[in-house]
Amino acid sequence: MKKSSFEVDVHHVTRVEGHGNIYVSINNGAVSKCEWSIPEAPRFFEAMVVGRSWSELHHITSRICGICSIGHTLASLKATEAAMGISISEQDLKLRKLALHGENLQSHLLHLGFLVLPDLLGVGSVVPLVSTNPDEVNTVLRLHRTANEMSNLICGRTTHPQRLMPGGFSKIPSIKELLALRKKLQDSIPSIQAVVELFKSLAVKLPNFKRETEFIALTDPSEYALYDGKIASSDTGSAPAKEYLAYTNEYIVPHSTAKWAKHVRESYMVGALARLNINYKRLSPIARETADAFNLLPMCYNPFMNSIAQLVEVVHSVEDSIRLINELEVAGLKSQPDYNLPTVKVKAGAGVGAVEVPRGILFHDYNYNEKGICTKANCIIPTNQNHGNIQQDMNALVPQIVNKSQKEIELTLEMLVRAYDPCISCSTHVVKIR
Amino acid sequence: MKPKVAFFDFAGCEGDQLQVANLEEDLLALLGQVEVVSFREVMKGHSDNYDIAFVEGSCTRLQDEDRLKQIRKNAKLVVAIGSCAAIGGINSLKNYKDLDSVKKVVYGESGKLFDSYAARPIDAIIPVDAYVYGCPIEREDFLHVVKSLLLGKKPEIVTYPVCVECKKNENVCAFERGQFCVGTVTRAGCNSCCINEGTICWGCRGLVDNPNENSHKEVLIKYGLTVDDAIGKFKLYFGWQEAKR
Numbered sequence: 286m287k288k289s290s291f292e293v294d295v296h297h298v299t300r301v302e303g304h305g306n307i308y309v310s311i312n313n314g315a316v317s318k319c320e321w322s323i324p325e326a327p328r329f330f331e332a333m334v335v336g337r338s339w340s341e342l343h344h345i346t347s348r349i350c351g352i353c354s355i356g357h358t359l360a361s362l363k364a365t366e367a368a369m370g371i372s373i374s375e376q377d378l379k380l381r382k383l384a385l386h387g388e389n390l391q392s393h394l395l396h397l398g399f400l401v402l403p404d405l406l407g408v409g410s411v412v413p414l415v416s417t418n419p420d421e422v423n424t425v426l427r428l429h430r431t432a433n434e435m436s437n438l439i440c441g442r443t444t445h446p447q448r449l450m451p452g453g454f455s456k457i458p459s460i461k462e463l464l465a466l467r468k469k470l471q472d473s474i475p476s477i478q479a480v481v482e483l484f485k486s487l488a489v490k491l492p493n494f495k496r497e498t499e500f501i502a503l504t505d506p507s508e509y510a511l512y513d514g515k516i517a518s519s520d521t522g523s524a525p526a527k528e529y530l531a532y533t534n535e536y537i538v539p540h541s542t543a544k545w546a547k548h549v550r551e552s553y554m555v556g557a558l559a560r561l562n563i564n565y566k567r568l569s570p571i572a573r574e575t576a577d578a579f580n581l582l583p584m585c586y587n588p589f590m591n592s593i594a595q596l597v598e599v600v601h602s603v604e605d606s607i608r609l610i611n612e613l614e615v616a617g618l619k620s621q622p623d624y625n626l627p628t629v630k631v632k633a634g635a636g637v638g639a640v641e642v643p644r645g646i647l648f649h650d651y652n653y654n655e656k657g658i659c660t661k662a663n664c665i666i667p668t669n670q671n672h673g674n675i676q677q678d679m680n681a682l683v684p685q686i687v688n689k690s691q692k693e694i695e696l697t698l699e700m701l702v703r704a705y706d707p708c709i710s711c712s713t714h715v716v717k718i719r
Numbered sequence: 720m721k722p723k724v725a726f727f728d729f730a731g732c733e734g735d736q737l738q739v740a741n742l743e744e745d746l747l748a749l750l751g752q753v754e755v756v757s758f759r760e761v762m763k764g765h766s767d768n769y770d771i772a773f774v775e776g777s778c779t780r781l782q783d784e785d786r787l788k789q790i791r792k793n794a795k796l797v798v799a800i801g802s803c804a805a806i807g808g809i810n811s812l813k814n815y816k817d818l819d820s821v822k823k824v825v826y827g828e829s830g831k832l833f834d835s836y837a838a839r840p841i842d843a844i845i846p847v848d849a850y851v852y853g854c855p856i857e858r859e860d861f862l863h864v865v866k867s868l869l870l871g872k873k874p875e876i877v878t879y880p881v882c883v884e885c886k887k888n889e890n891v892c893a894f895e896r897g898q899f900c901v902g903t904v905t906r907a908g909c910n911s912c913c914i915n916e917g918t919i920c921w922g923c924r925g926l927v928d929n930p931n932e933n934s935h936k937e938v939l940i941k942y943g944l945t946v947d948d949a950i951g952k953f954k955l956y957f958g959w960q961e962a963k964r
Contacts, residue, residue, distance in 0.1 A: 299763045302733050327835060328730055328779070332824040333812040341955070344921060348809045351734020351855060395740060399761050410762030412755065415747055430743045441916035443741060444734045444855045448916050455917030537827070624896050624917045 288314030293695045298702050300400040300410070302352055303668075303709020307698050309683055316683050321676045321702070323541035325709050331662045339365050339451065339631060339657040346649065346664065347445050350708055352395070354445045355388035355436060356642030357649070359512065360664075364649040365451050367527075367636025369657070371629055376619055377453045379609050382512045384439045384449065385640070386602040386609075389511070390432035391443065392643035393557070393595040393602075396706045397484070398425030401592045404700050405487040421483055424476045428599075431469050435606070438462055452627025460618040467610040470603050474571070477600060481575055484596055488579060491589040492697055496681045498586065498674055499550050500559035501532060503641050509560070509567040509601060511641040517563050519584065520549050526639035529648045533665050543709065545673045546665070552673030555645025556705065557594035558585060569608070572601035588678055589704045595643075631657035644668055644708050668707045675705055722869065725757035725769040727790055729783055730810055730838065731776030734855040735801035736760050739773075742858055749862070752869060771796045771868060774841050777803040777810045780834045784844050791845040796868060799840065799847045800861065802854040802956060806925035809854065810838035811958025839959050849874050853909055854923035854956070860908060877908040880927045881920045885911035893919045894942045901952050903938055904930035922956040 293309040304325045310318040334345050343361040347354040359381060366373070373381070399411045402421075408414060414422050433443045438458050440446030448454045458466075503514035504523055516532055517523040524531065535544040547553065561568070561576065562583040568576060576582065576597045581590055633655040639648050645667030652661040678701055686694055726736055740761060742749065756766040772794035778787060791797055802808035813821050814837040822835065841847060851864050867874035881902035885892075888911050893900035902911065902920030906927040913920055939949060953961060 297759060299759045299765075300761060302760060328810060329813050329821050329824070329835070332816060332821040333809075335824070337812075338951075345809060345812070345955070348732050348734075348854065351732040351737045354732070354734065395737075399740065403763070409764050410758075412750060412762065415750065426743045426747075429741075433741055433743075442912065444737055447913050447918050450918070624891060624893075626896070626898070 290314075291691045293691060293698065295695060295699060298699055300403070301703055301707050301709065302350075303707065305702060305707060305709050307679075307695075307702065309679075309694065309698065311687060314687060316687060319676075319679050319683050320540065321672065321679055323543040323672065323709055325542050327542040331664060334651075334659050334662045337659050339369065339629070339653055339659070342651065342659060342662075343449065343451070349664065349666070351444050352392050352708060353388065353642045353644065353647070355384050355440055355449070356640055356647055357664075358446050358449050359385060360638040360640040360642070360647045360649040361651075362449060362451055363513075363638025363640065364636045364651045365638075365653075367638060368634040368651055368653050369451075369629065369632055369636070370634070371452050371627075373453055374619075376613065376616070378512075379613055380439055380454060380457060381449070383606055383609050384436065384446065385511050385642075386606045387432055387436035387439055389602045389643050390599060391429065391436060392706075393599050394425060394429045394432055396643075397480070397592060397596060397599070398422070398429065400703055400706070402487075404696070404703065405484075405490050421480070424479055428473055428476055428480070431473055434469070435466055438466055450627065452629050453625065454621070455625050456623070457618075457621060460614065463610050463613060463618070467607055470607050470610075473603060477603060481578070481596060481600070484593065485578065488593065491587075491593070492682075492700065493587065494589060494678075494682055494685070495586040496588070496678055498677065499548055499553040500562045500584075501548065501553050501555050501670070502560040502563045502646055503639060504563055505567075509564050509569070509605070511560075513640075516639065516646070518548060518553070519559075519562060526648070527637045529637060529639060529650070529665065533648070533670060535665065535669065541672065543672055544669050546670040547673055552677045553670065554588065554674045555667045555670045556591055557598050557643075558588065558591040559645060560641060561585070561594040561597060568597065569601045569604035571604055572597050575600050588674070588701060591704045591706070595706070631655075642667060644706055645670060666708070668705070668709060671705050671707065675702060675707070721752065721754045722771060723756045723766070723769040724753045724771045724773065725755070725766075725790075725794070726760070726773045727757070727775070727786075728760070729774065729776030729787070729804070729841070730779040731801060731803040731808070733760060733775065735775045735804075735851075738855050738858050738861060742862070745858070745862065749865065753865075767793050769794055771798060773798045773800050774804050775800050777807050777838045778841055778844050779810060779838045780836060782834060787841055787844045796848040797841075797845065798849045798851065798864065798868070799842065800851045801856050802852065802923050802925065803838075804841050805850045805852050806956065807838050807840045807959030808923075808956060811956075812954060814838055814958045814962065815954060837959075843959070850876065852906060852924040857909060857912075877906060878928050879907050880930070881905045881907045881909065881911050881914075881924075883907055884909070885914050885920070888915055890914045894938060899944060899948050899952055901949075903935045904932075922952065926957055926960045
């Protein structure tokens with residue numbers, strides 16, 4: 286057979302958040318170059334927040350990412366609260382968990398419905414699906430709308446939340462509104478199961494590729510960790526969030542404005558698949574059944590299954606939200622004053638906030654002086670932690686598919702990048718201050 | 720023939736394009752009226768043949784200017800969506816700092832590898848035909864602008880401050896609650912959404928045309944606040960506009 290030579294050059298991969306490029310060069314059937322690079326314009330958030338007040342940090346850092354603005358806000362609040370020794374009420378904790386579920390649902394449904402589904406159905410975008418698969422598209426849109434309404438109800442907005450603030454909430458929903466949300470979530474379960482069936486029928490199109498790697502996610506003995514927990518590695522065990530730097534070890538590569546990260550191997554993976562691999566046992570009942578139906582069990586080393594892990598988490602977020610609202614109902618929702626401004630005793634200190642956001646573990650780390658002015662900040666974004674793993678996956682995958690056509694290789698690599706659901710504009714914001 | 724539209728993004732969080740995706744069923748209705756030829760965030764494929772270009776994000780480096788100029792050349796109408804594109808947005812916080820040290824803080828010695836200059840709105844580089852303000856944009860606002868453009872009208876821009884909407888909504892004034900708010904000088908059109916949610920106006924829609932500085936000073940004096948308090952909050956979103964004044 287004649288050995289072929291060609292290039293795969295995808296400038297700005299589509300259907301991902303932000304700008305990333307794939308370049309592969311095949312020479313006489315052998316891979317001579319394989320590179321994942323990030324040309325996104327850098328934004329320098331860690332430098333921008335220095336000199337700003339503790340009362341503004343969550344507002345500013347929310348703007349790191351439109352899609353995970355709730356997660357950034359929560360990580361920011363947790364860092365500020367840790368630095369100043371601020372605690373929040375049990376009720377506010379539950380409401381924050383609901384906020385995070387709302388974002389997880391928004392983000393995962395957008396990714397699955399708009400970004401992944403077109404690949405599985407062999408089209409370039411969701412637009413042609415509107416006429417060919419109207420039921421499926423409408424189901425996803427309806428679920429996505431419910432997720433948006435949920436974020437709106439808890440946070441006061443779907444993107445760049447308003448009500449979340451250091452020490453609590455400026456405004457909270459009424460119990461009536463929460464119970465209406467619960468009804469909506471309960472009613473959405475059949476639609477979600479229809480989406481699960483759709484993906485089940487298409488799962489054979491996901492490449493069967495495996496590469497052993499390290500997974501890192503938050504973990505907690507009492508629940509499927511999202512809002513809080515210890516850092517856990519599939520290779521080395523767990524540690525408190527404040528020791529995150531021992532895990533993330535960021536470094537700079539010349540072809541990327543985003544920083545890369547590594548722990549005990551060349552790279553590690555964060556996100557839904559990492560969470561599922563580490564915390565599978567704590568999934569809610571139907572979510573666990575869903576994972577089992579896809580044979581998605583720890584340890585799964587196929588990165589393309591990250592999308593399916595997101596689908597499992599959609600089910601989990603709905604079930605767990607219903608549970609949280611039940612608990613709020615039983616405890617009796619305590620009202621709070623209008624324009625609530627939680628009392629904060631400003632003091633100097635340092636604090637780390639770690640939260641699982643849709644794309645993986647997120648860290649914010651701040652130092653404040655005695656006036657509550659930020660003197661140093663570090664944010665480590667999930668996608669940064671995944672860039673190295675995407676590259677390693679490509680290095681392993683391309684030689685396996687080198688005999689396929691240029692078009693097939695291109696699509697497979699694009700699908701790989703999309704499976705990670707990268708949030709590239711986030712990932713170019715950051716790095717550490719020494 | 721349906722007008723062809725394209726979406727582009729520069730330095731920003733893509734939260735404004737997300738609001739377009741969040742139109743849900745309205746998005747399907749919109750897709751019946753226009754043909755989307757480029758929207759990297761949600762579709763594969765791209766064409767340089769478009770009538771309306773929606774641009775998100777601010778321009779923060781020289782190499783992006785050519786791309787903006789090309790978009791201007793290709794499009795009949797250019798619309799800036801969101802604070803970063805319309806007024807420079809939160810990115811202009813870095814304009815108050817020494818750029819070399821900013822790069823060093825974030826990337827260390829490798830900082831010099833990365834090209835960056837003061838963040839600016841896209842109309843600092845190319846003429847812009849219409850604006851959708853906000854961080855993020857309001858979905859209804861976006862639809863209103865699109866409808867106006869499709870009907871061949873210039874979308875009207877609100878020229879009064881957020882205070883007007885806030886009073887109508889019968890909110891307790893943030894200053895009365897002991898907080899500092901920039902709704903006095905910020906362009907309205909958001910229905911005072913942040914204050915309704917119990918916080919303050921942060922200024923994301925930018926300075927209103929002809930802000931009433933005297934009355935703003937009176938407010939500061941009345942509530943015992945200093946110009947430093949004001950400048951601090953102005954820096955969040957008004958960086959580029961203030962530098963030009």
